[in-house]
Amino acid sequence: MASTYVKSITGLLAAGALLVGATGATAADRVKIEWWYAISGKLGDTVQQLISDFNKSQDKYELVGTFKGNYEETMAAMVAAYRVNQQPAILQSAERGFMTMLNSGAVIPVDQLMAKQGYKIDWNDFVKPVAGFYIVNGKPAALPFNSSTPILWYNADAFKAAGFDAPSDTWQGLEKQLYALKEKKITDCSMALPGDFQWSLIENYSAINNYPFATKANGYAGLDTEFVYNKTGVVGQVARLKKWVDDGVLKIAGQGVAPISLFTSGTCATIINSTASHSGVEADAKFKWSAAVMPHEEGADVRNGTIGGASLWAVKGKSEEVQAGVAAFFNFVAQPETQEWWSKATGYVPVTNAAYQKMKAEGYFKDHPTREIALEQLSRGEPTDNSRGFRFGNHNQSTAILIEEIQAVWTGKKTPQEALDSSVKRGNEILRQYEKLHAGK
Numbered sequence: 001m002a003s004t005y006v007k008s009i010t011g012l013l014a015a016g017a018l019l020v021g022a023t024g025a026t027a028a029d030r031v032k033i034e035w036w037y038a039i040s041g042k043l044g045d046t047v048q049q050l051i052s053d054f055n056k057s058q059d060k061y062e063l064v065g066t067f068k069g070n071y072e073e074t075m076a077a078m079v080a081a082y083r084v085n086q087q088p089a090i091l092q093s094a095e096r097g098f099m100t101m102l103n104s105g106a107v108i109p110v111d112q113l114m115a116k117q118g119y120k121i122d123w124n125d126f127v128k129p130v131a132g133f134y135i136v137n138g139k140p141a142a143l144p145f146n147s148s149t150p151i152l153w154y155n156a157d158a159f160k161a162a163g164f165d166a167p168s169d170t171w172q173g174l175e176k177q178l179y180a181l182k183e184k185k186i187t188d189c190s191m192a193l194p195g196d197f198q199w200s201l202i203e204n205y206s207a208i209n210n211y212p213f214a215t216k217a218n219g220y221a222g223l224d225t226e227f228v229y230n231k232t233g234v235v236g237q238v239a240r241l242k243k244w245v246d247d248g249v250l251k252i253a254g255q256g257v258a259p260i261s262l263f264t265s266g267t268c269a270t271i272i273n274s275t276a277s278h279s280g281v282e283a284d285a286k287f288k289w290s291a292a293v294m295p296h297e298e299g300a301d302v303r304n305g306t307i308g309g310a311s312l313w314a315v316k317g318k319s320e321e322v323q324a325g326v327a328a329f330f331n332f333v334a335q336p337e338t339q340e341w342w343s344k345a346t347g348y349v350p351v352t353n354a355a356y357q358k359m360k361a362e363g364y365f366k367d368h369p370t371r372e373i374a375l376e377q378l379s380r381g382e383p384t385d386n387s388r389g390f391r392f393g394n395h396n397q398s399t400a401i402l403i404e405e406i407q408a409v410w411t412g413k414k415t416p417q418e419a420l421d422s423s424v425k426r427g428n429e430i431l432r433q434y435e436k437l438h439a440g441k
Helices: 002-013 041-057 071-083 095-102 110-116 128-134 156-161 171-183 197-208 234-246 259-264 275-284 320-334 336-346 353-361 369-378 395-410 416-438
Strands: 031-037 061-067 090-094 143-148 150-155 189-192 268-274 289-292 308-315
Touching: 031 041, 031 071, 031 320, 041 061, 041 275, 041 320, 041 336, 061 320, 071 090, 071 095, 071 308, 090 095, 095 128, 095 308, 095 395, 110 308, 110 320, 128 143, 143 275, 143 320, 150 156, 150 197, 150 275, 150 369, 156 171, 171 189, 171 234, 171 268, 189 259, 197 234, 197 268, 197 395, 234 395, 234 416, 259 268, 259 275, 268 275, 275 336, 275 369, 289 369, 308 320, 320 336, 336 353, 395 416
Parallel strands: 031 061, 031 090, 189 268
Antiparallel strands: 090 308, 143 308, 150 268, 150 289
16 A cells, blocks of 8 residues: 555655655755654554655655654653754644644744745645634644544444344443343443543533533633533533443453453453544454444434544744745645545544545445544534534643543542532633633733
8 A cells, every 4th residue: 555655645746756766865965854743553653654655755855753752741842842942843742732832832833834835725625623623713723634533433243142233322222232231241341441531431422412511612712711511411421431330331441451452352342432443443353343423312412523633733943944844744744645545544534525535436435434434423513612622721731630530430439520520620720820821812
């Protein structure tokens, strides 16, 4: 696949440019572009393939990618490096760091960068729920890169053995199925708790059921937003999950155990996890599996799920020729051919409609139907103030608090209401600190 991809992308983007060996250009002759990223494992290997393909597509720039740890570690490395003028030219930052990056004063908005360097990007072609997260005042601040959304993965063999064709599309119906799987002892556990449960089972749960997570359109309408998820159906959701844990229906992975491995090993019949799990599930699951959109509450005003993943930011403080190289790479990433290859190789959604339609026209989703589920979920219904996403200052900090409080529910130290009340109170204190620091921006 990679060699075919290199040929096609070279022809389209390099306008006939030959590979380095043929032109005589060496790495020393090229402008070096540093990119710090936060994807590891099999996905990290795909990032390195992307870098290699870009470098082969032209002979002016040498993109050098460095894995800097997880998103938190990569952001911390960026902050430390920027203080001593050792920052990279490109940073991959998680969606939770959007407001931090936006108001940092350390980045060049992607639309300004591309326009200055002479590239014309059709920003309207980006998938709405993806692009909408990164657009400020009608203009994109960062380039959507690895975008995902959680979907329901299930062991089709186990469901068939239990007498079910597929998971129910409601939480109430799914609960009956999960208990049936347990009672019939078809698998050791019915569902594995994902490591990022706050994203899938709390935030996306809120969006899909059209519940407000916070005031001010979940932060889109102002820094004076306040969390309110302790007053919505989230309370009942946490209570439901606690009951499942107590009843042995929902399994929490032990320390050092990847939750997705509980599914791919056949231990647990289901897990709600990122669509980017495709490469791992396809490689490791030895049973017949499938996936579906996340369930919703009975009678809910069902809406779209929200994205996870990250975007690419152009960092200030670099020369004009380096900025030109950053723009060239961003243009490469935005091409339908690149997006198609990236989506197929990783399971992340193609972030442009052109790429999506290209894959659809080729019949890719007929052969790989679970790959389209994420796009269907992101496009379900017209986005509302409750479903288009979350835009909070210091979101990483408030997320850590939410996780901590809900974990106290798992251990029986707090009731769901107590934990969520405390999480909201502590999270709002963080929002006020951020608002005070960035007032007027």
